[in-house]
Amino acid sequence: SQQGEEDPQALSIQEGENATMNCSYKTSINNLQWYRQNSGRGLVHLILIRSNEREKHSGRLRVTLDTSKKSSSLLITASRAADTASYFCATAGGGATNKLIFGTGTLLAVQP
Amino acid sequence: DTAVSQTPKYLVTQMGNDKSIKCEQNLGHDTMYWYKQDSKKFLKIMFSYNNKELIINETVPNRFSPKSPDKAHLNLHINSLELGDSAVYFCASSLWGEDTQYFGPGTRLTVL
Numbered sequence: 311s312q313q314g315e316e317d318p319q320a321l322s323i324q325e326g327e328n329a330t331m332n333c334s335y336k337t338s339i340n341n342l343q344w345y346r347q348n349s350g351r352g353l354v355h356l357i358l359i360r361s362n363e364r365e366k367h368s369g370r371l372r373v374t375l376d377t378s379k380k381s382s383s384l385l386i387t388a389s390r391a392a393d394t395a396s397y398f399c400a401t402a403g404g405g406a407t408n409k410l411i412f413g414t415g416t417l418l419a420v421q422p
Numbered sequence: 423d424t425a426v427s428q429t430p431k432y433l434v435t436q437m438g439n440d441k442s443i444k445c446e447q448n449l450g451h452d453t454m455y456w457y458k459q460d461s462k463k464f465l466k467i468m469f470s471y472n473n474k475e476l477i478i479n480e481t482v483p484n485r486f487s488p489k490s491p492d493k494a495h496l497n498l499h500i501n502s503l504e505l506g507d508s509a510v511y512f513c514a515s516s517l518w519g520e521d522t523q524y525f526g527p528g529t530r531l532t533v534l
């Protein structure tokens with residue numbers, strides 16, 4: 311399967327704590343993206359990191375990428391109840407198709 | 423001012439029926455996609471169109487036929503619906519060559 315793997319599958323934390331999710335993928339990539347999906351809603355793009363970057367920040371989000379290990383992590387600092395959602399990584403291999411391959415997702419629950 | 427919209431939001435139908443899902447984007451994008459998300463939340467690309475031309479067809483059964491009347495619309499017609507077609511179908515759009523995709527709210531299809 312081309313599907314990337316994410317772990318943990320589910321994560322429950324208290325408000326104010328940090329949440330870390332990991333993503334592993336199988337093929338070489340052009341970039342890796344993280345998306346959030348609230349229950350019953352569509353996916354929302356959070357952040358994109360290119361294959362020549364090792365770390366990127368956006369607000370309370372920090373993404374790292376290790377292409378030698380084919381893995382990425384998403385850190386959400388000072389979590390809020392509104393961060394409760396499923397988080398997916400998606401890899402883009404470049405080329406002529408704009409194709410994204412999604413990971414299996416991490417369900418994050420932030421308890422108030 | 424919804425960016426990517428889909429209709430209907432919910433679709434419940436009997437096995438063997440034919441149904442359509444519509445998607446429209448007002449972002450000025452030239453590339454549109456259909457994804458299927460199964461009950462385990464696996465999200466997989468089905469089709470992609472660029473400027474009304476089919477770019478990606480991920481070995482989807484012939485019963486699924488996308489139609490793109492113009493760059494802003496990509497509809498999905500499904501013939502002879504089967505139980506296994508039950509899923510949430512997401513439409514997305516992007517600019518060709520840019521990897522960030524913008525998703526619609528999804529259509530939950532239930533085949534009885």
